[in-house]
Amino acid sequence: MIEAIRGCGHLLATAWRMDRRRAVVAVVLMLTGALAAPLMAYVLGRMTGEVVAGDAAGAVRSGALVAVLAIAMLTFSHFAHIAYFELAEMAEQDFDEQLMAVSNGSPGIEHHERPELADEITVLRQEGRQLEGAMDALMNGLGLVLAMTVTGVLLAGVNPLLLLLPLAALPPLVAGRAAERIRDRARTATAEPTRVALNLFHLSTSATVAGELRVFQLSRDLVDRHERQWARATGGLARGHFLATVVHTVGQVVFALAYVAAVLLVVRDTMSGRGGVGDVVLVIVLAVQVNQQVTTAVTLLQTLQRMSGAFTRLRRLRAQVAVPDPGAGAPDLPERLRTGITLRDVSFAYHGTGRQVLHGVDVTIPAGARVAVVGENGAGKSTLVKLLCGFYQPTSGQILVDGVDLAAVSPQRWRERISAGFQDFARYELAVRRNVGLGDLPHVDSEPHVRDALDRAQAAGVVDGLPDGLDTQLGRSWTDGQELSGGQWQRLALGRAMMRGEPLLLVLDEPASALDPAAEHALFERFADQAGRVSQASGAITLFVSHRFSTVRMADLIIVLRDGEVAEVGDHAALVAAGGLYAELFALQARAYS
Template sequence: MIAALRATGEIMAAAWRDSPGRMALSVVLMILGGAAPPLLALALKDGIDQVVAGDVAGAVLTGGLVGTLAVCSLMLHHFAFIPYGEAADLVTVTMDCELIELANGSAGLEHHERPDYANEISLLRKEIGQYPDALVGLMALLSLGVSTAFTAWLLASVSPWLMLLPVAALLPMYATHRAQDVQNGARERSATVSRQARNLFELGTSAAPAKEIRVFRLQDEFRRRHHALWADEGRVLARAELRSALIEAAGQLAFSAAYIAAVLLSLRQAISGHGSVGSVVLVITLATQVNRQINSALEMFRRLQRMTRGMTRLRWLRALIAAHQPPPADAEVPDSIRTGIRLTDVAFAYPGTGRTSLHEVNLTLPAGSTVAIVGENGAGKSTLVKLLCRFYDATAGAIELDGTDIRRFPLDAWRGRIATGFQDFVRFEVAAGQTVGVGDLPFLNDENAVLAALDRASAASVIDQLDQGLTTQLGKTYANGRELSGGQWQKLALSRAMMRKAPLLLILDEPTSALDAEAEHQLFERYAEHGRRIGQANGTITVLVSHRFSTVKMADLIVVVANGHIAEAGNHASLLELGGTYASLYRLQAAAYQS
């Protein structure tokens, strides 16, 4: 209950910050709307007593009041919905923005890559969409609170014993609270299965996998697996639904007994002369209202419980992101690199796995050099790149730039001097020029800067093929959007990496996977030449990551990663002379391409 009250306060505070005028108007209208039904019952009592007493004039006036209160009961809540419905939408936008900020506001990637964190964030995404309903529920609970207070006062005026009727209403509310806990537990237990089923659904309904699904005749297999996953989740949820239904039924039966007792008590008082006919009508009307209030309250409490779970997860995510903020910086990122980047006894294990991905890495990347990191899939190449970008910090050891640990630099300032192109690049569905320009936001709409980046990436031909050039809308999200091939998207991503003119570190992590080996080799040659030019000016280090050994032989330093450690390091000629892993795999791949 404390968690529910805390969540209520947070949602109401957020709504008030976004729309104080709307919320104030809604509160007034909901209070009046809550008071109208019990006052209507009181007016009915007085009207009936006046009719029995023969007071025609009083009965007519009371009838008019009854009509007015009936209209208020029906209309005030509807009028209140307009402002608080708009406030609810604004709260949802605020919460969406906060979730986006939290998802991208941490120093690293741990909350994206850990499965247990992914489950929590997946549930939070779903629950945030229910926040408008939650705010509607809170406003309805406010109205119910006012209505219940008036109802209790009027019941007490007939008999103090009738005060127990609203108290009895707490039993089904508590039962609903317990039932919701049962359902929440079931949803959490089935979260992984649910995420897998949604992933299958997205694969089966998206355009990208459609070709392989048809060629490999996977339709039936997708349906079978999707059905099996939902069946597994359904069994867990069905058991929870049955158990929660029995709990709620017990609460409702308890209140029904109290309802019957209240009606019998009012009839007994009327028969014994201690009450009027109007009092009997009052009790029956109020008891019926209490029953409706309970049913409404139960639904509102369900919404409140869902909102409570969502707010609890949101607080968890806030705490998680806050705990993963980088340590205070006490050094400035230099304008240029004098000696290079040195990795000393670096080890790393992904959080939550207990498995070491890198161990005892000792390596120097000289200033102004072009460094190729090669190795088979899973060797640890991309993990090394993540440490250089500080998506994670090393578990042990240190990474130093000119003798200064990079953890001492302000994180934003360090990343501001890095340019990257990744294998799993983003397809920004915006204007073609902006797809490139986001690589250096101050020059987002600078046509000359974008064209220069396209030229450095050998991607100007992609723009030349678009009818509206840099202003062409990209992506299928838009009716007039132009869809590109995988290779074209990749070239624009590479151009994005070339937007920053003088980075300290240029990293290309298998960015040409959609290209053949010859095309990759030519691009790497061009990038290496570009890296050497800017390296002469400010010591920029260019890092090329590839699993194709034959495409990186132009590099000044070739680093072979195997099983999480540095197996070999040197230039192409020295590694061939060494006759180790590089030489073996280079000749093997070269022979395969020649054949």
């Protein structure tokens, strides 16, 4: 009950925040419409008395009033619905935005890897769709409270014992709450198969993997797996719903018995001459209304409890993904790098895996260096990049930027000072100008900045080939959207990475994987040249991950990772001369090309 009241408060506050005028109109209409029902029972009772007493004029007046009340009862809630429907849409959008902020607004991305948090987000996404129903429940609930109060007063006027009738609503309420808990448990327990099934569905219908699915003939396998996951999800949900319905029904039966007893009580009073015929009519009509009120109350309470549960879940999620703010005392970052970035005994395990993918990484990247990170698949290169971006915190050890521990720095401040291009880059289906400009929001619409970034990423050619140049709408989701090749999308992503003028750290994690080796080589030659010039002013570090040694050899410093450990560090010549893992990998690739 408290949870439902809290849910009402939350929804009312949201409605008020969204549109005060509309909220007031909706509430007033709902309350007036709700009041009409018990008043109609009262006037009907009075009219019956008037008919029995032969007061024709009084009976006609009461009849007309009944008609007016009936119209109010039947129509006001519809007008109110028009007013609060839009409020509900706004509240739904607000909820989605809060969920998006929680999901993507956190400084780290660790919560995306944690299945229990992914499950919470799945459930919340579904629950967010029910806000319209919740707003409906809130408005009806407000009307119901008023109607029940007036009903109670009228019933007490006939026989105080009749007040027990609304009290008999308690068992269904308790049962309804228990039933909702059962459903909630079922939803949580089936969130994982639901999420997996949805992923399989998206995979099966995604255009990006359509080719691969056909070549490997995976469609049948995906459909079968999808079917199994749905069966698991719906089976679990059906069992939960069945149990909840049984519990719910038991509560309703208790009320039904009380209702029968109440009607018998009034009939007995009338038979023994303790009330008029009007009272009988009043109570019979009101008792029906009490029945409806209680049934509605139980349903509304369930909806409100579920919504309140959703708000609580959202709060809990927010708390779980929140990273403590380093506060005002947090050390600031240097304007320019003087010594560089030091990884001191850094180890890292992804949440919930218990397996260290980086162990005791100890390395110093001097200010102004162009650094390549190499290693075989799974060696830990991307993980290292993610730690440097501050997406995750090291499990142990420190990352020091000019001696300042990154863990103590505000993640936002650090993000403002870095830039990045990733292998799994985003394909923003926007106009080219925005797609690239997003890399530096303050300059998102600045054509000179965007053109300069495209130039540095050697992506100007992509734009030149597009029908509307920078204004070309990208993406298949748009009717007139231009689709690009993988390499063209990647060049734009690189342009995005080039938007920030002087980041302290530019990380490029296989940012040219979709380009051919010659194009990658040309690109990195240009990067290396630019990085050399920029770093003189800001001490900036350019760190890139690449499997192509023609690119890697350009670096001032090469970090070779093996099974999450630093195997070797040095420049190309030194590492080849050392004859270790780097030399071995380099020779392998050189042989493949010769």
